[in-house]
Amino acid sequence: MSPVNEEKPHSTGLHQLDIETGKIVTEWKFEKDGADITMRDIANDSKGAQLDPSGSTFLGWDDNRLFAGHQFARGTNFQCFASTGDGSIVVGSLDGRIRLYSINSMRQAKTAFPGLGSPTTHVDVTFDGKWILGTADTYVILICSLFTDKDGKTKTGFNGRMGNKIAAPRLLKLTPLDSHLAGARNKFRNAQFSWVTENGKQERHLVATVGKFSVIWNFQQVMNGSHECYRNQEGLKSCYCYKIVLKDDSIVDSRFMHDKYAVTDSPEAPLVIATPMKVSSFSISSRR
DSSP states (O other), X not given: OEEEOTTSSSBSEEXXXXXXXXXXXXXXXXXXXXXXXXXSXXXXXXXXXXXXXXXXXXXXXXXXXXXXXXXXXXXXXXXXXXXXXXXXXXXXXXXXXXXXXXXXXXXSOSEEXXXXXXXXXXXXXXXXXXXXXXXXXXXXXXXXXXXXXXXXXXXXXXXXXXXXXXXXXXXXXXXXXXXXXXXXXXXXXXXXEOBOOSTTOOOOEEEEEETTEEEXXXXXXXXXXXXXXXXXXXXXXXXXXXXXXXXXXXXXXXXEOBGGGOOTTOSSOOEEEEETTEEEEEOGGGOO
8 A cells, every 4th residue: 555645745545556567456535524634654553454354444644643533732743653463552753752542542642751852753662562662863762661550550651641650761772883884864764673463472673774774683682671781871771782784775674574474493584674676585593
C-alpha cells in the first residue's frame, strides 16, 4: 500500500499496488462528510497485522489527527506512530514528546514522556509494550514503560498513568569517531526493534540507519541498567556498544525479517538492508 501524495507531504488517498505488475489494484479516499481528510502516512493497526490475511484495516496519521477519527489538541504536531501487539499506540511529536494511547481510549494519552529538545522522527515499540524506541537526528532514545501503581501492580504506561514514576531513559549514540565517519549531514533514521509477533518472545536487537551505516545494538545489553557502558555516567546514560554494517551507498532502510524466516543454524531472522540499487540480507548471529 502507498499513500497518494502527488509530491505533497499530506495525502488524501491510498493506493494498493500489485507488486508484480506495478498496477493499482484498489484506491481509497480519506474523507469524512464529503470533505477530504489529509494524512501523512499509514501503518499497521497491530504489530503482526501483515501476517493476518483476514485483517483489512490500517491506521493513518496527520499532524494533529490519528485515523481513528478523534481530533486532538492543536500543537501536538504528531510526526510518527507505532502499535503494540494488542493495538495500543505510541506517538512521537515535533517537540520530542512521546505519548502512549491505550487501545481502549485514544482521546487522551495515558502517559506522555517529555522530549529532550529534538523532534521525534520515528518510533517503535516492543510487542508487549514494555519498551519504546524514539529516533531523533543525533540519538536514539530507549524508554521503559513499566511502573508499579499504588496497589503494587506492575503496569505499562499504555494501561496506566505513570505520572512521576517514569524511569530515566537510555540514549543510544555513535562514538565521536563513528559520528565523524558517518558525516555531519547524516542523521539517525527509523530505529526499530527486531520483529516479534508472539507473547512471551523477546526482541533481540535494535537497528537504526545513519547514512551508509546500519547500526545494531544488542537489546539485552542496552536495557540492562548495570551494563558496562553506563558505569561512571551521571544523568542520562548513553550506550556506545554496537555493531556497524557499512554499505557503499546511502542506506534507505534497515529492517529485521520475522522470526519465522530465521535460517536453520541461527536463532533469529536476518537483517535486510536496502540501498537505492540493491537489497541484501545476512544473519546477525554470524557477525562478531
